[in-house]
Amino acid sequence: MRFKWMGLIGWLWLLGCGGGSQPTSDAGPQPLDGDPADSGQADSGQEDAWPGNDAGPRLPELQCEVAIVGGGAAGVHTAYRLAPMLNERVCLFEKENRLGGRIYDIPRDPMDPSSPRYGAGALRIMEGQSVVFGLARELGVELQMPERQASIIQARGLFSTSAEAFVPRYPGLMAHSSGDTETALYETLLDASNRMRATMYPDFRSYVRGIVGAPAYDFLRDMSRFRADFEAPLDARGYLDYLAEEWDVCCTPSYPVGGMSELIRRMADRIRMNRGRIFLEEPVLSIESRAGGGYRLLTTAHEVIARKVVIAVSPLALRRIEGSIAQRIREAPEFQAILPIPVVVVTQWWDRAWWRDLRVPPMGSDPERGVWRAWTSDHCVNFVEFPLHQYGVDQRVTRSVYDDGIRCVEFWKATYESGGIAAVEAEVQRGLEFLFRRNGVTMPAEITIPRPLRTHFQYWPDAWHWLRAGSRVTNRRVFEWAVAPLGSGEEVALVGEAYNLNRSGWSDGAYKSSINLLNSRYGFSLPLGDGMPIRGGRVPWHERGK
Numbered sequence: 001m002r003f004k005w006m007g008l009i010g011w012l013w014l015l016g017c018g019g020g021s022q023p024t025s026d027a028g029p030q031p032l033d034g035d036p037a038d039s040g041q042a043d044s045g046q047e048d049a050w051p052g053n054d055a056g057p058r059l060p061e062l063q064c065e066v067a068i069v070g071g072g073a074a075g076v077h078t079a080y081r082l083a084p085m086l087n088e089r090v091c092l093f094e095k096e097n098r099l100g101g102r103i104y105d106i107p108r109d110p111m112d113p114s115s116p117r118y119g120a121g122a123l124r125i126m127e128g129q130s131v132v133f134g135l136a137r138e139l140g141v142e143l144q145m146p147e148r149q150a151s152i153i154q155a156r157g158l159f160s161t162s163a164e165a166f167v168p169r170y171p172g173l174m175a176h177s178s179g180d181t182e183t184a185l186y187e188t189l190l191d192a193s194n195r196m197r198a199t200m201y202p203d204f205r206s207y208v209r210g211i212v213g214a215p216a217y218d219f220l221r222d223m224s225r226f227r228a229d230f231e232a233p234l235d236a237r238g239y240l241d242y243l244a245e246e247w248d249v250c251c252t253p254s255y256p257v258g259g260m261s262e263l264i265r266r267m268a269d270r271i272r273m274n275r276g277r278i279f280l281e282e283p284v285l286s287i288e289s290r291a292g293g294g295y296r297l298l299t300t301a302h303e304v305i306a307r308k309v310v311i312a313v314s315p316l317a318l319r320r321i322e323g324s325i326a327q328r329i330r331e332a333p334e335f336q337a338i339l340p341i342p343v344v345v346v347t348q349w350w351d352r353a354w355w356r357d358l359r360v361p362p363m364g365s366d367p368e369r370g371v372w373r374a375w376t377s378d379h380c381v382n383f384v385e386f387p388l389h390q391y392g393v394d395q396r397v398t399r400s401v402y403d404d405g406i407r408c409v410e411f412w413k414a415t416y417e418s419g420g421i422a423a424v425e426a427e428v429q430r431g432l433e434f435l436f437r438r439n440g441v442t443m444p445a446e447i448t449i450p451r452p453l454r455t456h457f458q459y460w461p462d463a464w465h466w467l468r469a470g471s472r473v474t475n476r477r478v479f480e481w482a483v484a485p486l487g488s489g490e491e492v493a494l495v496g497e498a499y500n501l502n503r504s505g506w507s508d509g510a511y512k513s514s515i516n517l518l519n520s521r522y523g524f525s526l527p528l529g530d531g532m533p534i535r536g537g538r539v540p541w542h543e544r545g546k
């Protein structure tokens, strides 16, 4: 009986029902799973279904000191730090056939393993992210720090390289005397006397409207490349705590040669060098306490006995793990306060870098520039990004869609599900032409956009996480709770970006969450990074962020 039960669950995983961040690819439509609107209360323990309760044939048993569930940045980093001490007593289980999770770099030539890769998830490290810089240095990863180029914004019938040009299009919005209304509005939102009142507002949207007014809310939403910040039901205080830290995520991006996954690959090599054990394509299905102490985990291939468990999966993925340990974590208010944000990313490879022809003529003190990014509120292509660093430039690749707008994510999902990659390509083509043909800003006015060589569609049901509106906990509380979500009597912890809401959307958040656990419960004293010096003076909002 045990074997049959295991087989059924295993099959469900293999059929793709088990993935939180299940990638979808260029192969054609695939089922998309994960309902980000659900709260984390669905499962019901499954005590009876636990295979220890019946008498069927056993899976091979595996003894581990620490079992790590999930091989994203946080899980791999935790194993990397523990492996030199614990060797084969560290076991890491990853459900996919690759490590990295939301750090997912795709080779230009899928048939060539040495082919250069481009990210469908994480791409860069920003100034101030000293923990990631330190890790890259420790692992010998080469970073490229290219010069930034122009950004094109489109909203309310206008194209411009400057957010300030849009102010008159928002009746009721006053231009700020500094000439940078957008940054001044963010400063007002972050002002200490306003932040003190954040808990009086039901969510961040109403906080923005209440503090700076409805026209300013519309302006900030349209000027932002990321729309979920303004559309999703986010806790006002939680988002402001995040924003205060995000203010220091600035200015010049650095890109690892090999992609962000180069850090993951090098950590994995060292885990294996230290005899740590990594199990790929082996999802953890269930986690239970064990009568004699410790924990028993069921994977698709092993019954694992572990003294300690580190759960390094997102909340959506945790909802799919059976057993009383996962169930008890899901019941916590801290867990239920975490809101996943879905995102769509479309990556395209081309035979020629057509976007390199685009120039923004010199304006005032600005010299002639190329184009880096473009975003629009009038087409779901929203946010297009061209690589600046040589490693990316050489791949002739673009991130043609990067969208977290609620309506647009639904639109792209529906387009992909109904028409496959061909429908996505046709819609992206329309969006690129809308953005770059006769926009009145870039030269030449007429530009021919060829057909891409290849397109990869990626739906992330839980790209990043914030505190849900109406939560009774804070970001800090979630961060501290995660090191011992069932109390200090249990050797169970959670690590990952989702449990470090102040660093939402950054691998920096995942690494810091892992460091927080290692320092507080495993005797390490790794630097948590209080930020590196960033460019002094007043930095416009546009130079910050993801």
Ligand SMILES: Cc1cc2nc3c(=O)[nH]c(=O)nc-3n(C[C@H](O)[C@H](O)[C@H](O)COP(=O)(O)OP(=O)(O)OC[C@H]3O[C@@H](n4cnc5c(N)ncnc54)[C@H](O)[C@@H]3O)c2cc1C
Pocket (backbone or CB within 6 Å): 020, 021, 069, 070, 071, 072, 073, 074, 075, 093, 094, 095, 096, 099, 100, 101, 102, 103, 120, 121, 122, 123, 124, 125, 282, 283, 284, 285, 312, 313, 314, 317, 318, 321, 343, 345, 460, 462, 463, 464, 495, 496, 497, 498, 505, 506, 507, 508, 509, 510, 546
């Ligand atoms: C589109 C996008 C752009 C981003 N851009 C950047 C950027 O430029 N720079 C940056 O630093 N960060 C960026 N990030 C954020 C960064 O990628 C994430 O914060 C980080 O990778 C999260 O790591 P994690 O370990 O917390 O979780 P994840 O990466 O989600 O890892 C969890 C792992 O657990 C596995 N898993 C799930 N369930 C099970 C199970 N039952 N058993 C075993 N394994 C399981 C998953 O397959 C996954 O590998 C971006 C993210 C996205 C989505």
